[in-house]
Amino acid sequence: MTNEFVLEAITREFPESVISSSESYGMLTVEIKKDDIKKIIHYLKDSSLEINFLTDVCGIHYPEFPEKEIGVVYHLQNMMTNFRIRLKIFMSRESVEVDSLTELYAGANWMERETFDFYGIKFKGHPDLRPILNMEDLGYHPMLKEYRLEDGTRTDKDDAMFGR
Amino acid sequence: MKDNSLSNILNQHESKEQIDGQLYTLNLGPTHPATHGIFQNVLTMDGERILHAEQTVGYIHRAFEKISERRNFSQITTLTDRMNYCSAPINNIGWHMTVEKLIGIKVPKRVDYMRVILMELARIGDHLICNGVTGMDAGAITGLTYMFIERERIYDMYEQICGARMTTNMGRIGGFERDFTPKFHELLKDFLKTFPARFAEFGQLLERNRIFMDRTIGAGAISAERALSYGFTGPNLRAAGVDYDVRVAEPYSSYEDFDFIIPVGTAGDTYDRFMVRQQEIWESLKIINQAYDNLPEGPFHADVPDFYLPEKADVYQKMEALIYHFKIVMGETDVPKGEVYHAVEGGNGELGFYLVSDGGRTPYRLHFRRPCFIYYQAYPEMITGSVISDAIVTMCSMNIIAGELDA
Numbered sequence: 001m002t003n004e005f006v007l008e009a010i011t012r013e014f015p016e017s018v019i020s021s022s023e024s025y026g027m028l029t030v031e032i033k034k035d036d037i038k039k040i041i042h043y044l045k046d047s048s049l050e051i052n053f054l055t056d057v058c059g060i061h062y063p064e065f066p067e068k069e070i071g072v073v074y075h076l077q078n079m080m081t082n083f084r085i086r087l088k089i090f091m092s093r094e095s096v097e098v099d100s101l102t103e104l105y106a107g108a109n110w111m112e113r114e115t116f117d118f119y120g121i122k123f124k125g126h127p128d129l130r131p132i133l134n135m136e137d138l139g140y141h142p143m144l145k146e147y148r149l150e151d152g153t154r155t156d157k158d159d160a161m162f163g164r
Numbered sequence: 165m166k167d168n169s170l171s172n173i174l175n176q177h178e179s180k181e182q183i184d185g186q187l188y189t190l191n192l193g194p195t196h197p198a199t200h201g202i203f204q205n206v207l208t209m210d211g212e213r214i215l216h217a218e219q220t221v222g223y224i225h226r227a228f229e230k231i232s233e234r235r236n237f238s239q240i241t242t243l244t245d246r247m248n249y250c251s252a253p254i255n256n257i258g259w260h261m262t263v264e265k266l267i268g269i270k271v272p273k274r275v276d277y278m279r280v281i282l283m284e285l286a287r288i289g290d291h292l293i294c295n296g297v298t299g300m301d302a303g304a305i306t307g308l309t310y311m312f313i314e315r316e317r318i319y320d321m322y323e324q325i326c327g328a329r330m331t332t333n334m335g336r337i338g339g340f341e342r343d344f345t346p347k348f349h350e351l352l353k354d355f356l357k358t359f360p361a362r363f364a365e366f367g368q369l370l371e372r373n374r375i376f377m378d379r380t381i382g383a384g385a386i387s388a389e390r391a392l393s394y395g396f397t398g399p400n401l402r403a404a405g406v407d408y409d410v411r412v413a414e415p416y417s418s419y420e421d422f423d424f425i426i427p428v429g430t431a432g433d434t435y436d437r438f439m440v441r442q443q444e445i446w447e448s449l450k451i452i453n454q455a456y457d458n459l460p461e462g463p464f465h466a467d468v469p470d471f472y473l474p475e476k477a478d479v480y481q482k483m484e485a486l487i488y489h490f491k492i493v494m495g496e497t498d499v500p501k502g503e504v505y506h507a508v509e510g511g512n513g514e515l516g517f518y519l520v521s522d523g524g525r526t527p528y529r530l531h532f533r534r535p536c537f538i539y540y541q542a543y544p545e546m547i548t549g550s551v552i553s554d555a556i557v558t559m560c561s562m563n564i565i566a567g568e569l570d571a
Binding site: 024025029052053054055056060061075082084086106107109110111118132135 | 233395531
């Protein structure tokens with residue numbers, strides 16, 4: 001199974017859904033429309049491609065792109081041929097909502113809870129969307145870039161020489 | 165999907181009136197000596213039997229992913245070894261390989277083999293503790309005390325490489341800080357000579373022990389299908405009968421050079437998990453023997469002055485070395501833009517690093533795929549309907565490490 005073959009299959013089945021694709025360090029990376037993520041992952045799982053293992057789900061934040069500010073990155077795998085694929089969706093801060101994969105994968109439950117906890121992405125259809133690693137009354141999503149690691153009010157430290 | 169909610173289970177159980185007064189809630193944890201870590205399980209019990217379990221995690225969450233966004237690439241090594249601290253070198257080396265993949269560094273063959281030896285030693289150490297403690301939780305403490313001695317010998321070897329024993333900070337981007345010392349060779353040869361007999365004795369203590377088998381066979385079983393749906397990898401998945409191993413499926417660090425098999429179980433229960441780990445220790449020994457016998461000569465690090473710290477003596481005497489030292493310590497070296505996912509077979513299963521770089525001094529985003537986080541989600545399903553003593557051995561045989569779970 002090659003990157004071209006899988007990309008062609010996805011493009012053929014969902015011609016309207018694929019926004020862009022690339023091969024980052026050999027791994028097929030496909031950006032798709034947010035609303036189509038569940039049906040594409042369902043297709044990858046049940047079709048003859050057999051990409052039926054959900055390896056990982058995580059969020060990412062690009063504050064400088066308002067239309068594509070918040071992203072979710074899915075890593076999936078076909079264990080038989082060891083084919084890996086990365087799917088990405090992006091959304092604006094106002095519409096941070098995407099379909100949950102809990103109906104397809106039992107493991108998506110906690111992965112999505114972790115993503116919600118850190119980025120505030122709401123997963124539609126998730127049975128128990130609560131923060132998981134942070135306390136429930138924290139009130140914000142700490143991995144967003146606007147929250148600095150250290151206390152932003154401190155003036156005794158000059159970060160100009162190091163870090164972000 | 166199976167409805168595991170408390171109300172559904174109570175509805176199935178008996179009518180509410182009949183069970184009023186019979187059920188009670190038991191808080192197993194957050195800190196309980198039998199759970200070997202800080203996680204809470206709220207159990208609804210009918211006598212000894214668990215009707216419903218709900219787990220809470222995050223008690224030692226330390227925000228490693230956030231911290232990583234403000235640290236340069238070599239400084240993140242010290243975060244990784246605090247995840248699965250039972251096999252820290254695998255985490256360290258896995259991280260270094262991720263960065264090497266991003267930058268495009270090719271390490272010498274000797275580095276690959278040295279890494280394999282250390283990663284397999286770490287796997288042995290990890291499995292020894294897991295299996296020793298599983299025995300202890302089933303009532304046999306002898307095996308654990310003896311296996312701790314063997315783990316100490318592995319830690320003595322770590323000490324020769326990096327000075328530390330548990331949180332190791334092993335190696336560097338591009339290779340190792342120094343070559344194996346003569347003392348390391350001595351310790352490793354002694355270990356390879358004497359460990360098999362001692363480990364075989366540990367096997368004799370438990371593998372066919374009637375009491376141990378009665379306690380573990382059928383306890384905490386999970387089918388291959390459910391395990392895959394949850395995202396299981398590593399020994400826990402292999403115990404359910406799926407022969408997936410990152411070392412074979414996607415070889416890294418020259419694993420393709422070595423001859424070893426992937427042990428699998430059938431039932432996915434506590435006994436199978438125990439046995440898979442037992443057999444994996446023998447396979448790891450096989451790999452170490454092959455790697456050590458064929459250890460190539462040559463440099464112990466790649467020639468990457470932008471990322472590999474120069475010798476300290478040179479820093480004091482040579483301008484070049486001083487400049488590179490400063491640049492590396494201050495994290496001023498450019499890395500390529502891009503995103504990379506790299507997975508290694510950790511002591512627990514597939515340990516993945518998803519690294520997004522914007523070309524800056526630090527990762528733009530770093531996400532750890534932590535196998536413990538995946539396993540622990542399935543825990544209530546695995547223990548519902550069993551008795552509490554089964555729940556204890558089940559958790560232990562899954563090798564849930566709180567540091568990796570919460571990261």
